[in-house]
Amino acid sequence: MGILEKIADIEREISKTQKNKATEYHLGLLKGKLARYRAELLEPKGSAAKGEGFDVLKSGDARVVLIGFPSVGKSTLLSKLTGTKSEVANYEFTTLTCIPGKFMYKGANIQLLDLPGIIQGASEGKGRGRQVIAVARTADMVLMMLDSTKSHSQRELLEKELETVGIRLNKKTPDIYYKVKKGGGISYNAVVKQSQLTERLVADILQQYKVFNAEVLVRQDVTIDEFIDVVAYNKIDEVTIEEVDKIAREDHTVVISAEEDLNMEVLKDSIWEHLNLLRVYTKKHGEYPDFSEGLILRNGATIETACHSIHRSLVNDFKYGLVWGTSSKHNPQRVGLSHALENEDVIQIVKK
Numbered sequence: 136m137g138i139l140e141k142i143a144d145i146e147r148e149i150s151k152t153q154k155n156k157a158t159e160y161h162l163g164l165l166k167g168k169l170a171r172y173r174a175e176l177l178e179p180k181g182s183a184a185k186g187e188g189f190d191v192l193k194s195g196d197a198r199v200v201l202i203g204f205p206s207v208g209k210s211t212l213l214s215k216l217t218g219t220k221s222e223v224a225n226y227e228f229t230t231l232t233c234i235p236g237k238f239m240y241k242g243a244n245i246q247l248l249d250l251p252g253i254i255q256g257a258s259e260g261k262g263r264g265r266q267v268i269a270v271a272r273t274a275d276m277v278l279m280m281l282d283s284t285k286s287h288s289q290r291e292l293l294e295k296e297l298e299t300v301g302i303r304l305n306k307k308t309p310d311i312y313y314k315v316k317k318g319g320g321i322s323y324n325a326v327v328k329q330s331q332l333t334e335r336l337v338a339d340i341l342q343q344y345k346v347f348n349a350e351v352l353v354r355q356d357v358t359i360d361e362f363i364d365v366v367a368y369n370k371i372d373e374v375t376i377e378e379v380d381k382i383a384r385e386d387h388t389v390v391i392s393a394e395e396d397l398n399m400e401v402l403k404d405s406i407w408e409h410l411n412l413l414r415v416y417t418k419k420h421g422e423y424p425d426f427s428e429g430l431i432l433r434n435g436a437t438i439e440t441a442c443h444s445i446h447r448s449l450v451n452d453f454k455y456g457l458v459w460g461t462s463s464k465h466n467p468q469r470v471g472l473s474h475a476l477e478n479e480d481v482i483q484i485v486k487k
């Protein structure tokens with residue numbers, strides 16, 4: 136009998152078995168067996184090793200990837216947030232490939248990817264570890280998901296697993312460019328005013344990597360806060376209010392119940408915050424801004440970036456821009472292409 140048939144057999148038996156005290160033990164055994172077979176399906180063999188079903192086209196303004204141990208509720212969350220159906224079941228390894236969905240928040244189109252649960256040893260290729268991790272690398276943000284009913288050591292285990300493969304949590308790669316030189320020490324150049332980074336700090340960090348001569352260019356304000364990831368603790372409907380309160384106090388944590396629809400807006404908001412996207416509104420001369428639509432831009436965007444996202448050739452016709460908002464010194468401020476935009480700015484482009 137093939138493995139798929141064995142799985143189907145057990146699933147049939149589970150669905151036929153009435154759930155009560157007397158059958159509890161038997162059902163437990165069946166679920167364990169099912170999880171083992173499904174784990175086998177996950178082991179890369181032959182063509183499956185190439186990662187079929189994991190190559191999902193990027194779409195939207197940003198990509199968020201769900202990573203967590205089996206059965207924490209990743210697929211439940213995907214279904215809830217995006218309306219895309221991803222199989223949900225109370226046994227491990229229900230999801231075997233990458234399932235994409237998308238949701239809109241504050242005008243941004245966010246792609247959310249559901250993946251198989253990762254297991255300890257994923258970093259060495261266990262389960263679909265390699266494929267899952269390869270997908271995680273393409274993400275703008277990794278959303279770590281944990282089960283509130285399980286031991287708190289999970290968080291550390293998961294972080295360790297990801298750090299082993301170089302997905303450094305809470306430490307998003309900042310936009311720093313450096314070129315190693317033969318001599319001359321460290322030459323440091325920041326295009327944007329730095330609130331925390333200093334030449335000395337950069338030299339110290341590089342020294343740790345045995346780099347003593349390099350040309351360093353920093354293109355954004357590198358702050359510690361930018362490196363923070365979001366951890367979602369699911370199934371809070373299953374634990375006491377005291378427990379929820381305790382978990383919620385951990386850093387960068389959102390407590391949710393995907394099934395009971397608890398705190399979904401808070402989660403979406405943390406995702407938005409974490410992605411560091413900007414929403415900028417455009418207006419035409421003599422008209423009110425269109426607040427129903429906006430341009431979704433990356434952090435660090437300028438008037439030039441905004442022009443590109445409005446129309447390919449707009450930059451060629453650009454005379455000057457007008458800006459109302461927190462990035463302008465007065466309202467409106469007349470600006471050039473290099474003016475850096477901030478969230479909720481309103482802009483008007485004046486053509487030649």
Ligand SMILES: Nc1nc2c(ncn2[C@@H]2O[C@H](COP(=O)(O)OP(=O)(O)OP(=O)(O)O)[C@@H](O)[C@H]2O)c(=O)[nH]1
Nearest residue numbers: 205206207208209210211224228229230252393394
């Ligand atoms: N009580 C409770 N149960 C939940 C919640 N979210 C998911 N579940 C249940 O947890 C089980 C696993 O959910 P899934 O969404 O399949 O979990 P998963 O992380 O996608 O699992 P794998 O794909 O197998 O790794 C199912 O029985 C869900 O009904 C929740 O918020 N509260």
Ligand SMILES: [K+]
Nearest residue numbers: 206224226229
């Ligand atoms: K599951």
Ligand SMILES: [Mg+2]
Nearest residue numbers: 209210229230
């Ligand atoms: Mg799943």
